[in-house]
Amino acid sequence: MTPAGFFTWLWDRLNVFATVFLGIFVEAVPYLLLGTLASGLVEVFLDRDQMSRWISGRPIAAAVSGAFMGMIFPVCECGVVPLTRRLFHKGLPLSAGISFLLAAPVLNPIVILSTAAAFGWGQMLFWRIGLSLLIAIVTGLIFSVEKEAGNVLRPSLTLSNEHIHANPESENSFPGKIREALLITADEFFEMGRYLVFGSVLAAALQTFISQSALLTIGSGPVLSVLVMLGLAVLLSICSTVDAFVALGFVGTFSFGSVLSFLVFGPMVDIKSVLMYLQVFKRRSVFYIVAIPFMMSLLSGLVFNYLFP
Amino acid sequence: MKTRLTLDTVAGSVLVLTAVLVGLVILYGVMAGIRISTNLPQDGLISPLQTITLTFSEPVHFEAVASVVSMDPVVDGYLELVDERTVQFIPIKPFDLDTSYKLTISPDVLALNGHALKKAHTWEFKVRDPLIVYLSPNVKDSSIWALDLNGSPSRRLTSADIKIIAFDASPDGEFIVFTVINEQGGVDLWKVTRDGSDVSILLDCGPERCTRTAISPNGKMIAYSREAAGISPGLPFGSPRIWVLNLQNGTNSPVYEDEQIIGYGPSWSPDSNKLASFDGLADQIRVLDLKENKQYIFPSNTGGPITWSPDSTKILFTNVVQMEDGLRTQVYIADLLLNKSQTLLGENDDLDHAYYSLAWSSVEERAVLGFRISEEQPMQILWLFDPALLEGIVIANQEEYSYNSPQWDPWGNSLIFQRFKLSGAFNPEIGLWRQGLNEPVILAPGLMPHWLP
Numbered sequence: 001m002t003p004a005g006f007f008t009w010l011w012d013r014l015n016v017f018a019t020v021f022l023g024i025f026v027e028a029v030p031y032l033l034l035g036t037l038a039s040g041l042v043e044v045f046l047d048r049d050q051m052s053r054w055i056s057g058r059p060i061a062a063a064v065s066g067a068f069m070g071m072i073f074p075v076c077e078c079g080v081v082p083l084t085r086r087l088f089h090k091g092l093p094l095s096a097g098i099s100f101l102l103a104a105p106v107l108n109p110i111v112i113l114s115t116a117a118a119f120g121w122g123q124m125l126f127w128r129i130g131l132s133l134l135i136a137i138v139t140g141l142i143f144s145v146e147k148e149a150g151n152v153l154r155p156s157l158t159l160s161n162e163h164i165h166a167n168p169e170s171e172n173s174f175p176g177k178i179r180e181a182l183l184i185t186a187d188e189f190f191e192m193g194r195y196l197v198f199g200s201v202l203a204a205a206l207q208t209f210i211s212q213s214a215l216l217t218i219g220s221g222p223v224l225s226v227l228v229m230l231g232l233a234v235l236l237s238i239c240s241t242v243d244a245f246v247a248l249g250f251v252g253t254f255s256f257g258s259v260l261s262f263l264v265f266g267p268m269v270d271i272k273s274v275l276m277y278l279q280v281f282k283r284r285s286v287f288y289i290v291a292i293p294f295m296m297s298l299l300s301g302l303v304f305n306y307l308f309p
Numbered sequence: 310m311k312t313r314l315t316l317d318t319v320a321g322s323v324l325v326l327t328a329v330l331v332g333l334v335i336l337y338g339v340m341a342g343i344r345i346s347t348n349l350p351q352d353g354l355i356s357p358l359q360t361i362t363l364t365f366s367e368p369v370h371f372e373a374v375a376s377v378v379s380m381d382p383v384v385d386g387y388l389e390l391v392d393e394r395t396v397q398f399i400p401i402k403p404f405d406l407d408t409s410y411k412l413t414i415s416p417d418v419l420a421l422n423g424h425a426l427k428k429a430h431t432w433e434f435k436v437r438d439p440l441i442v443y444l445s446p447n448v449k450d451s452s453i454w455a456l457d458l459n460g461s462p463s464r465r466l467t468s469a470d471i472k473i474i475a476f477d478a479s480p481d482g483e484f485i486v487f488t489v490i491n492e493q494g495g496v497d498l499w500k501v502t503r504d505g506s507d508v509s510i511l512l513d514c515g516p517e518r519c520t521r522t523a524i525s526p527n528g529k530m531i532a533y534s535r536e537a538a539g540i541s542p543g544l545p546f547g548s549p550r551i552w553v554l555n556l557q558n559g560t561n562s563p564v565y566e567d568e569q570i571i572g573y574g575p576s577w578s579p580d581s582n583k584l585a586s587f588d589g590l591a592d593q594i595r596v597l598d599l600k601e602n603k604q605y606i607f608p609s610n611t612g613g614p615i616t617w618s619p620d621s622t623k624i625l626f627t628n629v630v631q632m633e634d635g636l637r638t639q640v641y642i643a644d645l646l647l648n649k650s651q652t653l654l655g656e657n658d659d660l661d662h663a664y665y666s667l668a669w670s671s672v673e674e675r676a677v678l679g680f681r682i683s684e685e686q687p688m689q690i691l692w693l694f695d696p697a698l699l700e701g702i703v704i705a706n707q708e709e710y711s712y713n714s715p716q717w718d719p720w721g722n723s724l725i726f727q728r729f730k731l732s733g734a735f736n737p738e739i740g741l742w743r744q745g746l747n748e749p750v751i752l753a754p755g756l757m758p759h760w761l762p
Contacts, residue, residue, distance in 0.1 A: 138323070142316070142319050142320050142323055143316065145314045145315065145316055145319045146315070151316070152316070221367055221368065221420075221421075221422045221424075222338055222366060222367055223335055253392065253393075255366070255394070284316075284317075285316075288316070288320045291320075291324055292320065292323060292324065292327075295323075295324055295327035295328060295331065296327055298327075298331055299327050299330050299331050299334065302331060302334045302338070303334055305338070305366065306334055306335070306337060306338035306341070306344075306366070307334070307337075
């Protein structure tokens with residue numbers, strides 16, 4: 001390649017990089033804002049006693065109720081991280097928090113409707129919800145054996161609450177509480193936003209320099225197709241609210257099981273969400289949060305490819 | 310001694326367990342080989358022109374699949390690769406009634422990754438009894454009804470609330486497309502499934518009129534005439550143009566980009582590759598070969614029906630010519646291979662027979678033509694003839710009745726038609742002529758009969 005040709009190629013790649021980066025970032029920002037807003041409201045309006053009343057301390061019940069909490073919070077994988085962190089701060093049991101973290105990006109109403117719009121009210125939607133719930137609950141249950149939250153969560157989980165208690169009088173009034181919630185939202189948005197930017201840069205760089213078509217080419221066969229779709233789920237880092245429409249494009253090229261594994265695993269783990277997980281959990285915990293859904297999604301995809309082709 | 314569970318031991322165990330399960334599933338899959346599923350129904354009853362889809366669990370070599378697929382008895386058709394895991398058998402001629410077919414795939418290495426089909430797969434199926442669908446003759450109830458030939462009562466497929474103008478049945482018998490006037494004064498396309506369970510709008514044409522639908526024999530496209538709305542309400546519609554709605558990818562566009570080319574009454578060739586239509590502005594029949602992107606033009610001024618030979622190389626149509634003693638309707642045959650048309654019937658007629666209804670069956674030597682015997686009598690009779698020999702027999706000529714709208718079944722053995730009495734109240738009826746019958750039989754009161762195979 002001549003130097004001129006190299007620079008032309010590099011310029012093209014940089015254009016692609018900028019486009020992909022903006023695509024991922026702009027798509028995710030509103031949901032991060034929504035998640036941090038929910039987090040701010042939780043901090044101000046929910047106290048630890050209420051949390052302990054609502055969420056059972058028993059591991060199975062906590063994991064199941066945590067998974068179903070996603071149905072009432074319209075957050076995707078970006079917004080769910082700050083919200084989960086806040087809920088942990090309010091005393092949410094580990095098992096409930098983990099299952100909420102993994103299930104909420106799929107179980108929220110927007111994602112259910114978008115999946116139904118893309119695939120209809122049929123098998124794909126049913127299995128996406130069912131498997132996401134199963135994986136979230138199993139992972140939550142696994143974490144329930146850890147009695148000491150400090151072994152799972154990062155010590156820096158203590159949040160920057162300098163705005164709280166700044167003005168005890170205004171705090172008790174409703175407008176004052178809203179103001180506090182918004183201040184917390186802003187703080188947390190900028191804190192988690194950094195990792196969203198880093199994650200988006202990384203995902204855009206990988207997409208720019210790793211050919212998606214090359215991945216698709218090697219992705220034939222019942223095993224490789226699932227692995228490729230799991231890899232794409234991480235690489236593309238698409239928000240779960242729109243990933244069903246992207247997945248629809250793979251139908252025909254990839255088997256049902258492969259597309260399903262993409263739809264189940266993608267909302268739980270991608271580059272930007274892993275970077276955010278690292279701000280909340282210790283590395284060992286993040287490894288399990290990534291590895292367990294990965295293995296279970298792989299198993300699900302293979303079961304569908306081999307047993308129900 | 311009580312062992313305390315830790316996150317590492319539990320998570321590690323789950324990961325190991327899932328890894329083992331992944332290994333077992335892969336092992337099972339490798340041992341079981343390639344799996345195949347088809348679209349053949351559970352009851353084994355199919356349409357005579359059913360496309361059979363084979364879906365493999367893994368990407369396959371098309372040539373390898375083609376070499377191991379067999380049909381007993383043999384049916385004219387071809388295999389087509391839809392995507393790397395899907396192969397279709399598309400019949401050229403219909404499967405026979407009252408014949409049991411066996412589709413077999415023999416074991417062999419079929420997958421791109423070297424995996425084999427470990428055991429032979431066989432599916433058995435038969436052709437279902439065809440239905441006849443027609444429009445209710447009741448002015449207040451313009452709905453579609455279905456009738457079988459076993460004597461069961463007719464069954465309504467669409468609600469009486471939907472006022473249907475006209476319809477066409479898909480050649481594989483799976484659905485019907487019909488036209489309905491909408492609130493804006495335009496005409497929309499609707500669709501109803503074979504059993505009437507699903508009625509839905511297919512194309513909202515807004516203030517424009519979408520009429521004269523023709524479903525392609527492969528069931529993938531619908532051609533129709535589309536007339537633009539007038540500039541303001543009450544003004545006439547624009548000239549009709551031929552559009553095609555692709556049912557596979559949803560695209561909907563005019564066939565000819567040139568807006569000056571108008572078209573009416575589209576008609577598909579049996580191989581679905583050619584589309585004929587009538588251009589009333591230029592007094593021409595235009596035939597567009599969509600596969601070769603080639604156009605044929607033949608003079609015609611009647612706008613009457615166009616019918617295709619079974620091999621898709623010829624068309625029959627009518628044309629009116631001025632003779633010394635007046636106008637004569639003639640039947641023309643156009644050969645697309647020679648790009649030439651010639652008079653087939655009527656050149657030496659001493660009176661105008663007003664040839665109109667034309668239908669060429671799937672059997673080369675069998676076509677039907679409607680015409681009047683005398684200029685004093687408007688009644689039309691139906692004549693079964695061989696287009697090559699021009700010899701034939703009259704199959705429907707009862708006095709006081711006029712016959713039209715003939716439609717052949719997929720095998721070219723039975724013909725349905727519409728007849729009505731020339732005097733008295735308008736009571737159209739659906740009739741059936743079948744080889745071996747001396748006289749046609751009347752099936753039910755109705756209009757616009759179509760086969761729903």
